[in-house]
Each structure stands twice: as structure tokens, then as C-alpha cells.
Amino acid sequence: MDGNRRSLQSMAQSALSGVSAALGRVSHETAEHMCAEILRAGRIICYGVGREGLMVKALAMRLMHLGLNAHVAGDMTTPPIGKGDLLLVSAGPGSFSTVLALLGVAREAEARTMVVTAQPAGPASRCADVVIHLPAQTMADDRTSSPGLLPMGSLYEIVQLVFFDLISILLREKMGQSPEQMRARHTNLE
Secondary structure, rough: OOHHHHHHHHHHHHHHHHHHHHOOOOOOHHHHHHHHHHHHHHEEEEEOOHHHHHHHHHHHHHHHHHOOOOEEEOOOOOOOOOOOOOOEEEEOOOOHHHHHHHHHHHOOOOOOOEEEOOOOOOOHHHHEEEEEOOOOOOOOHHHHOOOOOOOHHHHHHHHHEEEEEEEHHHHHHHHOOOOOOOOOEEEOOO
């Protein structure tokens, strides 16, 4: 049993090192740019697919906790996007057909667009007003000669979750809110 514990601890350290290294390559200016775009938006509509979509939903929840007008594309209560709004999408490997379609709709509606990605030269980035580069392994590059420990796009998804929570802290500070104010907006329907 002790051997399994050491093996698990070794894997955990490797995984956490990968997350730390990826986040260490994201500049403070990148975070500031993302905060500025979010704060200037009337509404923030968030979208991602698969596990990336779960991370984007976590961001939308934190934005709601901050009192921002945040929604998830595809939910029945999501309002239309328009001028002054921000479509924030995730396309870790560079592109998804649904992401490209939503970017087109947002552009037609004169909304600003932001792509969070590990592949800043990908098709989705070329369609966006703002690109947030999170340099972490996704399924686009998990078959390289030196893939990380975590499978497929897990590293990118974990980096997203931590980065998005750090963004929510920066936004909270910029908005002059306390953790208690965020907590007060948490649902009581659980």
C-alpha cells in the first residue's frame, strides 16, 4: 500500500508541476486584458465544448457571483448577444465547429469576441477580437514526443479552472467587492 501512495504522490507532483509551469507562462498583462474586456461588456456570454465547456461554465458562475451579467450559450435563459456584449469561448485545440459558428453570430450582432486557447494561431483565434493564450497541452498536441502526464486535454482544462478563478479574484479586487459579497450571490437552491 505504501508503494501505491508514493506512486500517487509522484503523479500528483508531476501534474501540479505541469499546471504551475503553464500558469507561469501566462503574463499579468494577459490577465489584465481579459479583466478589462469582461468589465466593459454589457453581457458576457460564455461557451465551450466538452470538459472545456465545464470550465467555462465555472467561469460564468464566478462572473455571476461578482454580480456581472453572465450567461452560458445554449441555456434556455440566455439573452441575445449584441453590441456592447462579449462572447467568451474556449477553443483549446484551436477550433471547434460550434465555436466558429458562434463567433460568426456574435460578429454579425456586433458583439466583441474573446477566444481562450492553447493554440493562438488556430482558426478560432483568427476570428476573435481578443485571444487569451493558455500554453498547456490539449488534444491537439497530446501525441507529441514528450506528452505530459495528464491525458488528452486535462492539463489545459485544469489550467483554465485555476486561471479563471484567479481572474475572478482580480475582478473582485477591481470591483471593490469582498469574498462575502460574492458568497451572498451563491445559489440557495442546492
